């Protein structure tokens with residue numbers, strides 16, 4: 001099993017009161033899944049995927065990633081696991097404006113310690129997958145929203161992660177561009193077998209997913 005959450009509970013301390021955001025969540029995600037996570041604003045979706053993406057270690061319950069308990073890793077080990085295994089795509093793209101497209105995509109490969117030659121090869125390969133092969137030296141500043149999200153997706157897939165977390169990836173895009181980005185995720189899932197965990201409050205996007213999960217008030221309904 002790729003991801004196995006067992007009885008996860010997550011609370012925040014607010015004004016010395018405990019506020020539970022995830023309540024006894026159990027969930028399995030397998031390689032090749034395209035999971036859509038739906039739920040109202042504030043229901044706990046981002047909290048859930050941040051935890052799945054190893055951005056948050058403070059929770060109760062057991063998280064097994066590839067059958068190993070996440071809790072046992074040190075913070076440094078977890079950062080390495082995150083860099084090697086997860087690609088993140090966010091609503092606001094998260095690109096560095098003053099860099100070129102290629103430089104943005106190169107970042108995870110620099111962290112991974114790959115040679116400049118290998119980095120160049122992988123950057124071009126991933127830009128081809130998102131349909132922006134000619135944009136490697138282009139400045140990010142000149143790109144449209146849809147193009148920016150394609151670059152963010154290229155960056156997310158460049159080190160062939162085990163799964164991608166896409167948190168409201170179409171939230172800043174018009175409906176036509178949104179469908180194009182979702183079609184790209186769908187192609188990556190079906191043709192390259194990339195596992196995708198999508199967070200959205202747009203029910204219309206569920207048609208691109210093969211599994212739907214609902215989060216309501218911190219509880220997960222499968």
Ligand SMILES: Nc1ncnc2c1ncn2[C@@H]1O[C@H](COP(=O)(O)OP(=O)(O)OP(=O)(O)O)[C@@H](O)[C@H]1O
Nearest residue numbers: 012014021039040041042043044045046047048201
């Ligand atoms: N660092 C934090 N400290 C305290 N409370 C927090 C923190 N982060 C999130 N919360 C609270 O946890 C709840 C769930 O937030 P979360 O961002 O997971 O919801 P969401 O479903 O992703 O919402 P949205 O669709 O608006 O992004 C909210 O009530 C939020 O205020």
